[in-house]
Amino acid sequence: MTWTLLAVAGLPVVAALLLLALRRVPVVPAALASLALAAVAALAVHQADAAPLMILGRSVGLSPLSAAGLSYCALLMAAATLHAESPAVGAASRATMLAAMASFAAAVMVRNLTISGLLLAIGAVFAVILVPSGRADLSLVGSRALSVVTLAVPLLLFAVRSLEMPGGLSRGGVQGGVVAVAAAVCLALAVFPFHVWVTPLYRRGSVQAVVMLGVVLGVVALTYLRNLTQALAGEQMQQHLAALLGYAGLASAIYGGLAASAQRSLGGLLAYAALADLGVALLGLGSATDAGTAAAALHVAYRGVAVAAGAMALGVFRQHLGGDDDHHLRGAVHRAPLAVLGSTLAILSLVGLPLTAGFSTRAVLYPLAVATHRGWGVALLLAGAGPLWAAARLLRVAYAPTTVPPARVEPLVSGLLILGLGALLVVLGLLPGLLPLEGAGWLLPQPAAAALLTGR
Amino acid sequence: MGVAARFWELLGALTPAQLAVGLSVTSVVLFLVEDRRVALLPLLAQYLVIGLIIGGRIFRPVLWLFVGFGVAVSLVLVLSAGRVQRVISASALPLDDDAEGEAASPDATLPTSGPVFNAMALILAGIGAYGVWRLYPMEGVPPELNLASYWLVANGLVLALVAQEPLRIGFGIITLLNGAISAYLLLERSLLVFALLGVMYGMVALATVVCTEGWVEAHGGSA
Numbered sequence: 240m241t242w243t244l245l246a247v248a249g250l251p252v253v254a255a256l257l258l259l260a261l262r263r264v265p266v267v268p269a270a271l272a273s274l275a276l277a278a279v280a281a282l283a284v285h286q287a288d289a290a291p292l293m294i295l296g297r298s299v300g301l302s303p304l305s306a307a308g309l310s311y312c313a314l315l316m317a318a319a320t321l322h323a324e325s326p327a328v329g330a331a332s333r334a335t336m337l338a339a340m341a342s343f344a345a346a347v348m349v350r351n352l353t354i355s356g357l358l359l360a361i362g363a364v365f366a367v368i369l370v371p372s373g374r375a376d377l378s379l380v381g382s383r384a385l386s387v388v389t390l391a392v393p394l395l396l397f398a399v400r401s402l403e404m405p406g407g408l409s410r411g412g413v414q415g416g417v418v419a420v421a422a423a424v425c426l427a428l429a430v431f432p433f434h435v436w437v438t439p440l441y442r443r444g445s446v447q448a449v450v451m452l453g454v455v456l457g458v459v460a461l462t463y464l465r466n467l468t469q470a471l472a473g474e475q476m477q478q479h480l481a482a483l484l485g486y487a488g489l490a491s492a493i494y495g496g497l498a499a500s501a502q503r504s505l506g507g508l509l510a511y512a513a514l515a516d517l518g519v520a521l522l523g524l525g526s527a528t529d530a531g532t533a534a535a536a537l538h539v540a541y542r543g544v545a546v547a548a549g550a551m552a553l554g555v556f557r558q559h560l561g562g563d564d565d566h567h568l569r570g571a572v573h574r575a576p577l578a579v580l581g582s583t584l585a586i587l588s589l590v591g592l593p594l595t596a597g598f599s600t601r602a603v604l605y606p607l608a609v610a611t612h613r614g615w616g617v618a619l620l621l622a623g624a625g626p627l628w629a630a631a632r633l634l635r636v637a638y639a640p641t642t643v644p645p646a647r648v649e650p651l652v653s654g655l656l657i658l659g660l661g662a663l664l665v666v667l668g669l670l671p672g673l674l675p676l677e678g679a680g681w682l683l684p685q686p687a688a689a690a691l692l693t694g695r
Numbered sequence: 696m697g698v699a700a701r702f703w704e705l706l707g708a709l710t711p712a713q714l715a716v717g718l719s720v721t722s723v724v725l726f727l728v729e730d731r732r733v734a735l736l737p738l739l740a741q742y743l744v745i746g747l748i749i750g751g752r753i754f755r756p757v758l759w760l761f762v763g764f765g766v767a768v769s770l771v772l773v774l775s776a777g778r779v780q781r782v783i784s785a786s787a788l789p790l791d792d793d794a795e796g797e798a799a800s801p802d803a804t805l806p807t808s809g810p811v812f813n814a815m816a817l818i819l820a821g822i823g824a825y826g827v828w829r830l831y832p833m834e835g836v837p838p839e840l841n842l843a844s845y846w847l848v849a850n851g852l853v854l855a856l857v858a859q860e861p862l863r864i865g866f867g868i869i870t871l872l873n874g875a876i877s878a879y880l881l882l883e884r885s886l887l888v889f890a891l892l893g894v895m896y897g898m899v900a901l902a903t904v905v906c907t908e909g910w911v912e913a914h915g916g917s918a
Binding site for chain 2: 295297353354357358360361364365367368370371372374375376377378379381382383385386389390392393396397400404415
């Protein structure tokens, strides 16, 4: 039905307005925001592959993969919203988060690539506002994030225009458009070397900001990339784009892995391990094979769950233990057992240890990297040891016995959420076939999809 | 004919080359002026010139929409500009976020890059813009306006990179956006795209204000 599809983007807006009206009522803002996001997730799944609507001459609809991506993002944000955080996260922040989700939902649904790109950018700016909200010390980080997001806007606009024109927009031709698309996506994903603003965000940012900018923005940007490649880029262009993404992924995986090895705080480890993990996923997309793109899509999803669990644990440690470095984490398992156990599982998945979800997809992606270039595989394996080393060092401290009488300090809801997300990663690692995902068509030409996606 | 009418007639008669020069001059002034409140004037002038460029080629009343965007953005930024200026004038400031909470020392003041550094950065931006323009001239955009738009993008990017506080970074971001939009709207004439770009301007201004107010608060000013 028409209203159901429109509700996917409209519901967060209504919830944001309600939330602002009820901001003084305790408990209501978090519950209302989580409920609205859960409803968006359910509606998106319900509307997957429904007949598209025509609004202002543009086609609006959800493909199954877009619906899955949107639903996943909404559920992760619902969990992040339920997480009991410091009072600094007020109704205004939650309303901003809902507005960002509404923009992202609209970006995923609108099939005109220019309008979809602009909606994506508007959602990203809403998400950036979450960075300094209630955290005055992160104002410069927010400004830098805004610079990066805004820089992606002209790149996307001109890339779409260039790919739509038969000979391209300028002398660089369509190749220039492909480079611009790759650059815009790399900016949105914050891959190396555009990651500089993300590290302080992981170290000190709110859970909502980390999940929104570190996970949701990336998933929406990759969904946009998929729609764009299916609609506009020919096979040669897709190979060019895949190669660019592959190189960006390799650089991120190596740099993230090496930088992670020096980290002595959970925030630092999470930032660089997440960067390295994203690099591995981009390598899979860069392989431009069915197996590679399917594994990469799953890897991005697993990474998001691990980052969300890690960010929530960070919030618990900072708020209740006073910090997230090896000094504050000493014996943390006695005071925040659920958060420590959940974050342990999440980090083990992020670094790719066996029996976790992160390992199951790496088992597909590493051989693909070796098949592309043997040196790449060796470099990945060596760099992969960095996060593992830092994680082992932090976990040893967190599980150390303590002479101080332990007193549990973690909030139960947050602890259970973190443990639940960590356990999910283990279940998915033990049963890797639980989430089959069609990867075909990510970077492969589908002429039939082209007409549908351009909305013309 | 009244003075206002003559003024608008004069603006309407400007050639693309003259408009490109006007656009470039506004961006240079924005870059070099240190007082944040005064810097809003060249920013406003940028919107006027872009309105003239787009309006002259698409539909004259578009000029007023751009002037409206400019006025709205300037009004959103003006209060924050005053606060930032007061904080900067009042005392020595911590260098960056990492210095938060530390006592401000004479060595840890907000670095004002200085006119020589700014001039060198501008020259670098100019060389970059010229190089890109020679390599990738856009079809469908008059060459001089194309150069001016590349110049604005390069200028805005450099300003955002070298600035040390959120408001000047915001000026850089808006300049970058102005440069891109001044060329893009000559190619894409959809009303919906135009409206969404207006929303984008508003959101960028709002995000700049949120970051700036946080910065003022963190540096001891009254947010």
